[in-house]
Amino acid sequence: MHGPLGQMFIDISFSAALQIVMIGFIGGVLSGFIGSGGAFFMTPGMMNLGIHGVVAVASNITHKFGKAMVGSHAHGKMGNVDKRLALFMLITAAGGIRLAVWINSLLFKSGGDGNGAVKGAGANLYISMVFVCILSVVALLMLRDVLSQDGETAGPSTRIAQLLGRIYLPPVIHLKVADVKVSLWVILLIGLATGYLAGTIGVGGFIGVPAMIYVFGVPTAVAAGTELYLAMFMGAFGMLNYAWEGYVDLRLTFLLYLGSLVGIHLGTYGVKVVNEKLIRLATAVIILLCVLSRGIAIPAYLRQLNFLAIDARWDDYFNGASKAMLYASGIAGCGLILYNVFRAYRQRRQLQSTFGIPGPLAT
Amino acid sequence: MAIVIISSADEQTRRELAVNLARKLGCDSMSREQILDAATEAGIPVGRLEVAVLKRLAPRERLSRDKARYLAFVTESVCERASKGDLVYHGRNCHLLLQGISHVIRVCVVPEPDRRINNTMARLGLDREKAIEYIRNLDGDLDNWSHFVHGVGLTEPRYFDLVFNLQNISIESASAALCSMAQLSDFQPTPASIRAMKNLWLAAKVRNKIGTHELTAGADLRVSTQEGRVTITYMPGQSKIAPKIPEVVAGIGGVHEIVCTMATTNLLWIAESFDPSSSLFAEINDLAGRWGAAVELLRWSTPREGGIEGGETGFAVGSSPGVSPPPRPVPKAMDPTGGIEDDREEPEEVPDNGLATTAERLIGAGRFGGSGSATGQMETVVTSLKSGPQYSLVVIGEMFLSKPSSVKTRLTRDAASFLRERVNIPVIIGDELQGQFLPGKRHLIGIASSLLGSAILFGLVFTHQEQVMDFLAGPAWKKWRILAVLGVALVVPLMAYLYGRATGLILKLLKFG
Numbered sequence: 086m087h088g089p090l091g092q093m094f095i096d097i098s099f100s101a102a103l104q105i106v107m108i109g110f111i112g113g114v115l116s117g118f119i120g121s122g123g124a125f126f127m128t129p130g131m132m133n134l135g136i137h138g139v140v141a142v143a144s145n146i147t148h149k150f151g152k153a154m155v156g157s158h159a160h161g162k163m164g165n166v167d168k169r170l171a172l173f174m175l176i177t178a179a180g181g182i183r184l185a186v187w188i189n190s191l192l193f194k195s196g197g198d199g200n201g202a203v204k205g206a207g208a209n210l211y212i213s214m215v216f217v218c219i220l221s222v223v224a225l226l227m228l229r230d231v232l233s234q235d236g237e238t239a240g241p242s243t244r245i246a247q248l249l250g251r252i253y254l255p256p257v258i259h260l261k262v263a264d265v266k267v268s269l270w271v272i273l274l275i276g277l278a279t280g281y282l283a284g285t286i287g288v289g290g291f292i293g294v295p296a297m298i299y300v301f302g303v304p305t306a307v308a309a310g311t312e313l314y315l316a317m318f319m320g321a322f323g324m325l326n327y328a329w330e331g332y333v334d335l336r337l338t339f340l341l342y343l344g345s346l347v348g349i350h351l352g353t354y355g356v357k358v359v360n361e362k363l364i365r366l367a368t369a370v371i372i373l374l375c376v377l378s379r380g381i382a383i384p385a386y387l388r389q390l391n392f393l394a395i396d397a398r399w400d401d402y403f404n405g406a407s408k409a410m411l412y413a414s415g416i417a418g419c420g421l422i423l424y425n426v427f428r429a430y431r432q433r434r435q436l437q438s439t440f441g442i443p444g445p446l447a448t
Numbered sequence: 449m450a451i452v453i454i455s456s457a458d459e460q461t462r463r464e465l466a467v468n469l470a471r472k473l474g475c476d477s478m479s480r481e482q483i484l485d486a487a488t489e490a491g492i493p494v495g496r497l498e499v500a501v502l503k504r505l506a507p508r509e510r511l512s513r514d515k516a517r518y519l520a521f522v523t524e525s526v527c528e529r530a531s532k533g534d535l536v537y538h539g540r541n542c543h544l545l546l547q548g549i550s551h552v553i554r555v556c557v558v559p560e561p562d563r564r565i566n567n568t569m570a571r572l573g574l575d576r577e578k579a580i581e582y583i584r585n586l587d588g589d590l591d592n593w594s595h596f597v598h599g600v601g602l603t604e605p606r607y608f609d610l611v612f613n614l615q616n617i618s619i620e621s622a623s624a625a626l627c628s629m630a631q632l633s634d635f636q637p638t639p640a641s642i643r644a645m646k647n648l649w650l651a652a653k654v655r656n657k658i659g660t661h662e663l664t665a666g667a668d669l670r671v672s673t674q675e676g677r678v679t680i681t682y683m684p685g686q687s688k689i690a691p692k693i694p695e696v697v698a699g700i701g702g703v704h705e706i707v708c709t710m711a712t713t714n715l716l717w718i719a720e721s722f723d724p725s726s727s728l729f730a731e732i733n734d735l736a737g738r739w740g741a742a743v744e745l746l747r748w749s750t751p752r753e754g755g756i757e758g759g760e761t762g763f764a765v766g767s768s769p770g771v772s773p774p775p776r777p778v779p780k781a782m783d784p785t786g787g788i789e790d791d792r793e794e795p796e797e798v799p800d801n802g803l804a805t806t807a808e809r810l811i812g813a814g815r816f817g818g819s820g821s822a823t824g825q826m827e828t829v830v831t832s833l834k835s836g837p838q839y840s841l842v843v844i845g846e847m848f849l850s851k852p853s854s855v856k857t858r859l860t861r862d863a864a865s866f867l868r869e870r871v872n873i874p875v876i877i878g879d880e881l882q883g884q885f886l887p888g889k890r891h892l893i894g895i896a897s898s899l900l901g902s903a904i905l906f907g908l909v910f911t912h913q914e915q916v917m918d919f920l921a922g923p924a925w926k927k928w929r930i931l932a933v934l935g936v937a938l939v940v941p942l943m944a945y946l947y948g949r950a951t952g953l954i955l956k957l958l959k960f961g
Contacts, residue, residue, distance in 0.1 A: 090914075090922050097913075147936060151944025166854075262854055307858065324940065328933040331921035338940060339909055346948045350955045 094334050095135055102340055104134060109148075109344030111415040115371060116152075116345065117352020118364065118422045124149065125220060125372060126415050127341060128212070128286060129379045133408035136337070138209040139193045142286065143327035144337035150320030151338075152345060153313050167262040167307055171315040173269060174276035174293070178319050181280025186326040189285065193332075206389035213386060216286045216379050223295065224372035231365045260303070267301045275300065283319045284326075348419075355422040367421055374414030382407035450475075450630035451530050453545065454538040456557035457587055457602075458564045461614060465557055466538040468623040473534045473630060478526070480539030487521045491660065494518060498593065515597055519545075520655035527649035534630075540590055543607055544598040548821060549645050551637040553629060556603075556611040557622070563614075599831045606824060647673045650702045654678055657700055663692040670742065672818040674807060676704035679816045681742040707811060714817050715739070718746045718829060719845030719878075722802035724809040728845055728878040733813055735881065741840060742817030743810050746832070747803045748847065749823050826866050833871045842867060842875045891953055898950035905943050 095101065108130035116123030124145050131141035192208040256269045279293040293315060297308035327333050355364075385403040387393035452469060456462035463479060470477035487494050497514045523545060529535050537545075543554035568579040587602075594602040605611070610629065612622045629635065651673040658664045658671070658680075667689045670681040680693055694706045715736055722745060723729060736743050803819060810816035822828045833839065844864050848856040860877055867875045909916050918924045925932045 090917050093921060094917055147940055148944075151940045152948070154941050154944060261852075262858070304858075304862075321937070324936060325933055328920070328936040329929065331925050331929075331932075333920055333936055335909055335916055335920060335936065335939065336913060339906055339943060342943060342947055343906075346944070346951045347955070350952060354955075 093137065093332075094140060097336055097340070101134055105131065105337060105340040106344040108415075109341035110348040111344070111419045112341070113345030113348025114352040114355070114419045114422055115348075115415065117349035118355045118367070123345065123349075124286065125216070125375050126411065127345075129216070129375065129382070129407070129411055130415070131337065132209065132212075132382070133404060133411060136334075137193070137205040138212040139189050139205065139327075139332050140334055140337070142189065142212065142284075143324075143330075143332035144334045145341070146283065146320055146323035146327060147333050147335075148338045148341045148345070149316060150324045151342070152349070153316035153320050166310040166314045167260050167303070168311075168314065169258065169262075170260045170267075170272065170297070170301070170303070171311050171318070173258060173272045174279060174315055175318050177273045177276035178280030178283070178315065179322050181277045181282075182284035182319055182323050182326060185281050185284025186323070186330065190330050190332075206386050210383065210386035210390060212286055213379050213383050215282070217376050217383070219282060219286070219292070220372050220376045223292070224369045224376060227295070227365060228369040228373070231362060231369060260301070262307060265302045271300065279315070280319055283316070284323050351426050352422060355426045367418060371414055371418035374417075375411060378407045378410035378414060381410060450534045450635060451546070451549070451552045452534075452536045452555065452626060452630060453542050453552055454536065454555045454557055455541055455543040455608075456538070456559060457540055457583075457590060458557075458559035458567060459540075460567045461559040461564070461619070462538040462557055465612075465619050465623055465626075466536045468619055469626050470534075470536040472623055472627040473536065475534035475536065476529065477536040477538065478529055479537075480542060483522055483525050483539075486525065487518060490521060492518050492521055516655060517659040519597065520652045520659065523648060523652035524656050527645060527652060530645070531649070541594045541598065541602050544594065544600065546645070546648065549648065550641045551635050553626065553635050554607060554609045555626065556608045558611065558613045558615070560614050595831075600828075643675070646702070647675070650676070650678070650700075653700050654680070654697055654703070658693070658696060661696045664689055664696050669693075670818055672807075672816060674804070674811065676702055677707065677811060678703050678705065679707045679811050679818075681817050682708065707816075714839045715741045715743045716746060716833070716839045716842045717743055717845055718748050718822075718842060719847060720747065720749055720801060720849050721846045722747070722806035723846075724802065724806045728843075728881065729806065729809070731878075731881045732843055733810070733815065735841075736815045739840065741815070743815050744817040744839075745803060745807060745810075745819040746829070747801065747819070747821045748829060749821070826863055830867065830870045833867070833873065839873050842871075842873055843878055843881060844875065845878045891957065895950055895953045895957075898946045898953070902943060902947040902950060905939065905946070 097105070108127050112123035112127035112130070115126055124142075127145050127148075128138075128141050131145070132138050136144075188211070189208050192211050193205055257266050258269050258272065259266050275293065275296040279296070282292050293312045294308050297303040297311060301308075303311070324333065382403055384393055384395065385400040388395050388397065388400065450473060452466075452473075454462050454466050454469075456465075459479075459481070466477040466479070484494050493514065497518060500514075522542075526535070526537055526542075526545060529537075543556065546552050564583060565576060565579050568574065568583055569576060572579070572582065574582060591602045594600065600607065610626070612625075614622070617625075651671050654673065655669075655671045658667065658669055667682065672679045672681075678697060680697070682690055682693075690708050693708050697703055697706055715732065717732055732743055735741070803821075807816055807819050820832075822832060833842070844860055844867075847863060848859045851859060864875050864877050867873075919928070920932050920936065
């Protein structure tokens with residue numbers, strides 16, 4: 086890339102392309118397994134390759150749009166999409182995305198402190214901070230929920246949904262597919278938060294899916310399906326906004342697809358062969374490790390913005406450690422899932438090979 | 449022709465009630481103990497079987513074989529006696545026999561605790577404490593036995609029509625109530641229930657004959673009958689026995705036709721409704737042909753739904769008569785004729801949602817492995833699958849018919865997931881069968897075209913990186929901003945669709961799905 090384009094977008098070498106495909110694959114496996122977008126891995130992964138945070142988020146949200154479109158179609162066929170819920174959430178989610186894009190663009194253009202600090206450092210810091218704060222809370226809550234339940238078949242807690250059910254805040258909407266009644270105001274609030282996070286760090290699903298399960302009391306499968314349906318529109322809206330601002334790198338999006346669309350099938354298969362408690366435990370641990378990885382990169386951004394007086398050479402160490410931590414968590418999580426996937430696959434093949442004799446024989 | 453089956457853990461209590469009731473109905477009573485003696489005389493090691501089950505001594509295959517013989521013997525004996533007129537039969541968990549026969553009244557009798565303890569003390573010469581402990585152990589053993597033989601617990605309430613607690617009612621009153629109940633139209637035989645009973649009886653006779661005949665004893669066979677047509681499915685290891693089966697079975701009264709089918713395995717097709725003209729039937733039949741499998745049908749229905757009557761009944765080695773009986777037909781409204789029996793119309797048969805016709809088609813194709821019905825929650829099916837033979841594949845067909853389309857699809861998925869999590873058997877939904885196990889040319893064409901399309905898009909972007917990025921974010925973008933946005937909006941979903949489709953189809957071919 087030359088000129089202004091070179092300042093904003095990286096040159097993609099073969100090695101960088103392979104790494105992006107790998108990031109996409111791991112993100113896809115985690116995404117299929119966990120049921121969220123996988124951006125919690127892909128966004129920081131791309132940032133570690135030197136891609137600006139805003140470009141990483143923009144390319145990832147664009148990638149998410151296409152993926153969600155394919156995924157929500159499949160979920161729709163399975164009857165897991167509550168379109169009414171998605172529609173109401175979308176009303177405020179669009180506003181949330183617009184707000185996020187505006188903040189990201191502002192920080193990126195101004196450098197963050199308004200005094201000519203390193204370009205993109207402000208946006209990078211802001212994205213990383215939101216990432217760390219929100220996902221720490223999500224992962225810890227998830228971990229607490231898993232560890233406090235006994236038995237392998239324990240389902241998600243419905244305490245919040247029951248509490249909200251007792252607070253009558255009209256108008257109350259009956260969601261037919263999910264078969265629950267929820268106040269419109271709660272839906273709109275969650276929609277706004279989901280949209281804002283999707284636009285800021287590309288992981289709106291981490292708020293949307295738990296909120297649907299824990300706050301609305303929606304069945305897990307319907308929450309995942311509806312989130313994907315919602316993600317399709319939010320992704321489209323986010324993509325249009327970021328494309329309008331000129332931040333989408335189509336090459337990154339395509340490379341992410343190469344890995345993620347294979348990974349997502351394997352991750353989804355993993356859900357069928359791994360018990361639910363382990364799924365949620367693995368999810369919480371993987372997210373926490375991703376949060377830690379992003380947290381390690383924060384001092385470098387603080388230095389670039391002159392908030393921290395450390396040697397510039399330390400940036401490489403922070404970035405390297407962050408990258409290593411991210412890859413370690415992604416590869417470990419992905420390895421765990423793939424181990425279970427291939428073990429189950431092998432068992433099934435062995436079972437089938439015992440009766441694969443062709444042709445009936447009747448006497 | 450009333451058939452009353454009384455279950456109680458206390459032999460003396462049930463015997464008294466059965467004798468009293470039989471006297472009122474003017475018929476015979478028959479006890480489990482009588483049948484046990486006869487079974488032992490016939491060479492079925494019932495005592496050994498009980499001990500082996502409770503102490504887990506014998507290998508499962510052996511136990512399953514003995515269990516099938518035992519069940520067949522008991523069923524044949526009860527059906528034979530019931531065919532002669534009214535019958536009162538009593539045992540410890542006999543209410544689980546003759547499932548699917550609507551003119552059977554199933555009664556649970558809860559004995560008075562003190563009386564039961566005293567009976568035990570007197571019979572076994574034990575002190576009170578030991579008698580109590582003995583009863584507690586016995587109840588546990590009976591429950592285990594019930595799980596092994598029938599696949600359900602002893603006290604599962606939905607298998608009873610009536611429960612008498614003898615702390616609150618005398619035997620005389622319970623007997624009088626049962627006598628009145630036996631006159632109710634709900635418990636009168638219908639053509640369908642008589643047919644179902646004949647099927648059951650014939651299947652039991654055939655299974656019993658095969659189990660006792662020297663040429664076929666010890667063979668693992670599945671027997672199912674329908675209107676005199678007997679289908680016997682055997683595994684390849686027993687193909688030498690197969691030619692002898694018609695010779696053994698031929699002499700049994702009521703057998704009009706014998707079909708012997710070798711199965712290398714069993715497929716279980718669970719549905720609320722079956723359709724032999726559906727594409728799913730063709731696919732299952734095709735798959736069964738490729739695998740050399742027998743297809744077993746299980747009609748599953750929710751408790752709210754009207755039940756089915758009859759259908760043919762299978763006796764499988766280690767199989768699953770433990771599935772719950774089909775619900776009874778809905779009782780007719782009160783009769784305005786004053787209850788004159790001769791003026792009543794025969795109760796209408798409740799439709800079986802294609803079970804019988806599908807079974808017939810499978811019999812014709814030589815791939816029928818038996819059929820049954822289950823009502824209630826999916827746990828019933830899980831119990832049945834766990835206690836039955838090892839299926840190679842479970843196919844979920846049309847379910848939740850009363851629900852809207854999207855809910856039906858989701859609930860079917862949930863049911864499949866539920867089964868997958870609980871049984872170590874591949875479970876697949878009917879819609880996925882073609883893609884998963886029967887891939888064709890269409891799939892290969894789909895893979896090739898999708899891969900080609902995505903390769904073209906990918907190639908275009910990466911061979912024109914400067915131009916593409918210029919259009920999306922450079923000087924060209926400033927000029928043609930709207931076009932740039934539209935371009936992204938069109939190209940990205942297209943790439944996702946093409947590449948996603950290709951990977952999905954390839955992974956399905958590789959059986960990841």
